[in-house]
Amino acid sequence: MAAGTGQGRTRQSPGNERARLDPFVVVRGDSSPRDQRDLMERPFFSLSKSQRIKPILYKANDVEVQVFGMPEHGMATIWDADVLIWAASQLVEAENQGLNTSRFFRFTPYQLLRGVGRPTGNHQYLLLKAALARLQSTVIATTIRNGAHWRRQQFSWINEWEEMSTNSGRVEGMELVLPEWFYRGVLDRSLVLTIDPAYFRLTGGIERWLYRVARKHAGHQPQGWLFEIAHLHAKSGSLARISDFALNIRGIAARQPLPGYRLQIEREDGLELLRIRPARLSTVPVNNRGNRIGRSGATGIGISGAALSADQAQEPQLSLWPQKRIPLPNLESNRESNSSSLTRAQANPGAGAVDLPKSSTEATNDQIFL
Numbered sequence: 001m002a003a004g005t006g007q008g009r010t011r012q013s014p015g016n017e018r019a020r021l022d023p024f025v026v027v028r029g030d031s032s033p034r035d036q037r038d039l040m041e042r043p044f045f046s047l048s049k050s051q052r053i054k055p056i057l058y059k060a061n062d063v064e065v066q067v068f069g070m071p072e073h074g075m076a077t078i079w080d081a082d083v084l085i086w087a088a089s090q091l092v093e094a095e096n097q098g099l100n101t102s103r104f105f106r107f108t109p110y111q112l113l114r115g116v117g118r119p120t121g122n123h124q125y126l127l128l129k130a131a132l133a134r135l136q137s138t139v140i141a142t143t144i145r146n147g148a149h150w151r152r153q154q155f156s157w158i159n160e161w162e163e164m165s166t167n168s169g170r171v172e173g174m175e176l177v178l179p180e181w182f183y184r185g186v187l188d189r190s191l192v193l194t195i196d197p198a199y200f201r202l203t204g205g206i207e208r209w210l211y212r213v214a215r216k217h218a219g220h221q222p223q224g225w226l227f228e229i230a231h232l233h234a235k236s237g238s239l240a241r242i243s244d245f246a247l248n249i250r251g252i253a254a255r256q257p258l259p260g261y262r263l264q265i266e267r268e269d270g271l272e273l274l275r276i277r278p279a280r281l282s283t284v285p286v287n288n289r290g291n292r293i294g295r296s297g298a299t300g301i302g303i304s305g306a307a308l309s310a311d312q313a314q315e316p317q318l319s320l321w322p323q324k325r326i327p328l329p330n331l332e333s334n335r336e337s338n339s340s341s342l343t344r345a346q347a348n349p350g351a352g353a354v355d356l357p358k359s360s361t362e363a364t365n366d367q368i369f370l
Helices: 037-041 082-096 109-115 122-137 180-187 197-201 205-218 229-236 242-255 288-294
Strands: 002-005 034-036 056-060 063-068 104-107 139-142 153-156 160-165 171-177 192-194 225-228 261-268 271-278 301-304
Touching: 034 037, 034 082, 034 180, 037 192, 037 205, 082 109, 082 122, 082 180, 104 109, 109 122, 109 171, 122 153, 122 160, 153 180, 197 205, 205 225, 205 229, 205 242, 205 261, 205 271, 225 229, 229 242, 229 271, 242 261, 242 271
Parallel strands: 225 301
Antiparallel strands: 002 160, 034 192, 056 063, 063 139, 104 171, 139 153, 160 171, 225 271, 261 271
16 A cells, blocks of 8 residues: 655654554544534634635733644635544544544545535545645644643644555545644543534535534523624634624624524624524533533623724734623633623614625635535
8 A cells, every 4th residue: 555645744754643642543423523612712713715824813811822824725724624523523422432542543535524514526535635734734822721830832733644545546544643732622521512513514614603603602591692793803813804794794694594593683882792592492412521511601691792992903813802801600711702791681682684795705715625
C-alpha cells in the first residue's frame, strides 16, 4: 500500500505523533452528532465560503481567542468544523460503549462524509482533503480552559493527517491526529452537547453559527435567551459590517431555518435584540451526563451583550466587553456571554423581520467543504 500524506508528512517522520499513540478505529454505524461547547460560543471559524486571511481577534473578560489563517489555504471555515463535530461524536460514542479512545483517528472518507450528511463521491472527497488542509494550517491561540494560572495555548485543529492508497490510486483509508486541547474538551462530558442532525443541512455560515449559539445558550429553556445584535456580531467574528450582519439576522429570523429553535427580532430602549426560543422543550436527545449543561441556569430571560462604541462596531474581530457581570450558577464557560446579562420576567415583543437576500457570507463556492 502506498501512503499519500497531508502537508508532506510521511509515516516514518521522526516527529510523527502517531508513532506514540494507539490508533482509534472509529465506531461502526451511526452516532448522534455532538459539538464541543467552547467551539459553539466563540469565534473560532470563518463564516464565509470565500478564503479568509484576516485574523479573528476576540477578547471578553479573561477569555481570548485568536485565529490565524495561512495564505496558501485560508482560515478553517464553519463547514470544515463538521470534521471536528464528527470526531467529537465518535469519541463520545466510543466512551458510551466502553471503548478506548485516542487522538489518533483511523477511518475511511466514506465514514466521515456519511457521518456529516454529505454525498460520498469523488468530488466530496477532494473537498474533504481541502478542508483537512485548512484545519491543519489554521493556528489558534486561546486562554480558554487555562486552569488555575493564566496561560495561552496555541495549536491547530489537526496536528497531522494522511491518506492511504493503493498503487493504483484507490484510497483505502485516512488517519489524523487531533490536538490535545480539543481532545480533552471532548472527554470532559460537561463540555459536550448533542446537536440536531439537521444542522448539517444548513447552508449559510451565519445560520450554522447561530444554531450553535442557540443550542449552547437557549438550550431547552422555554423562555429562551435574548441577545443584542451588536453582541452577536462581536461573538461571530464576522467580517461583515454590523449593519449587514443585522440584515442577515433579520432575514434568518424571517425564514426560521434553525432546527428546533424559533427566532424573533425585538427592539427595546433603542437596541435591536434577537430572542431565541426552543420550538419544543427538547430539540434533540441528550445523554443524561450531558443534559445538565443544555440549560444556562438563568432563572429568567438572559440578555447577553452591551452596546458597542462606534469604533468597536467597525472592528468585528475584536470584542472588548465591560468587566461588570451578574454571576450565575454553574456558568464558568459562559462568563463573557453573561458579562452584562440581566434577568427579566417580561420582554416586549419587537418589530417583525423582513426576508432578505443572502449576503456574500452565504454565497456558494465549490472549493469549500460542502
